[in-house]
Amino acid sequence: MQKTVIIIVGPTASGKTALSLQLAAHYKTSIISADSRQCYKELNIGVAKPPEAALQSIKHYFINSHSIHDNVNAQVFEEYALQAAEEIFANNDIAIMVGGTGMYIKAFCEGLDVIPEINASVRESIIQQYNQQGLTWLQHEVKEKDPAFWQQAEQQNPQRLMRALEVITATGISIAKFRRQEMKTRNFQIKKIGINLLKQQLHENINARVDEMISEGLVEEVRSLLPYKNINALQTVGYKEVFDYLEEKCSLPEAIEKIKTNTRQYAKRQLTWFKKDKEIEWVEKYELINRWRS
Known part of the structure; x- marks a missing residue:
């Protein structure tokens, strides 16, 4: 059987975690989290990590793996998750990935070009100004300094905008220039499942x-x-x-x-991102559970 990563996506609070636990138990395999905040060991209640009992019974990667003081981004996740998948495939044909951070999942599936390391002081200065002056200031800065990115940006997403602003500030190069034009090939199959839920x-x-x-x-x-x-x-x-x-x-x-x-x-915003991905098969959660059980 070809090695396969089953990726479960969807918006926050759609039931992704519960489904991932059921599938991991069914396949007797491990889970790679694709959540940009659950990796931080200092954050717990506010990021809705899986229950402690679940973390004990099923091995999870990229949960409690980093500190809030670490620089974690899609590039870091790509490298981490590929290594995790390799470890899982040593003993299993199936790996489960679950999360709502679209850029992380895209990096894992397609790859990203390397962005130079950004000094933490640049990032913290931008965050401080954003906290003081708000989204309108941030949008203006990105529009003025990186118009190439602004044209294609999620203009209401402060995380994406701050990331673009820190890259252009530190390197003088638009973050759009670092985006890979050709997908990297992976030596495993990828199956993407999206959870449908009424608004x-x-x-x-x-x-x-x-x-x-x-x-x-x-x-x-x-x-x-x-x-x-x-x-x-x-x-x-x-x-x-x-x-x-x-x-x-x-x-x-x-x-x-x-x-x-x-x-x-x-x-x-999560749904807008995922709906653009034509490789995602959108299903009802319980329909998917029944399919895998049959």
């Missing part, structure tokens, strides 16, 4: 998840990270809003509502 159900899932995070102690987790608020890893929905609450910029109910709103917007 209303997805929004209900998001609201319930945020309420659960608050009850589990998200505020205290974020409080412990307050000294590091300008680090790239913490420019994350669920953390930014609680930082504002802790700095008395809004009330706790307002912060909670902002988390829900921003998570819904993030889910919409």
Whole structure:
């Protein structure tokens, strides 16, 4: 049998993790997380990691693998995930990948050109200015300094915009120039599965998840990270809003509502990204489970 990576994609709170655990158990294999925040060992409640029991029973790669002080990006993930797949294939024909970070999955499947290492001070300066001046400032900076990228950018996505701005600031070269024109070939098969979920159900899932995070102690987790608020890893929905609450910029109910709103917007961006990928087979979650069981 040809070695195969089954990649489960979809928006946040769509049930990807539960499905990945069921498939990994079925195939008696391991899971590679393609989530740009679950890799950080300091982040827990706010990034919805799999339950500890699941992490103990099924080997996971790229979860608790890095520190918030590490420079982690799609390039790092590509190298890490390819090594993980190689380890899994030593004992199994199937590997499971699951996550909602589209750029990481694209890097794994197609490869990325090498972008020079960016000094952390450049990144932190941009983050600090973004936190002070907001998305409008960030959009203006990218549009002025990197018009080539701006034309094709996700213009409402601050993470993508900050990454582009740090590259053009540090190298003088548009990040678009580093994008690979030809896909790398992989020595294994890739099967992409997307989870279909009604919009209303997805929004209900998001609201319930945020309420659960608050009850589990998200505020205290974020409080412990307050000294590091300008680090790239913490420019994350669920953390930014609680930082504002802790700095008395809004009330706790307002912060909670902002988390829900921003998570819904993030889910919409994820779907927009994945819907462009014609290799993804979109299915109902339970339909897929039944298919693999048959």
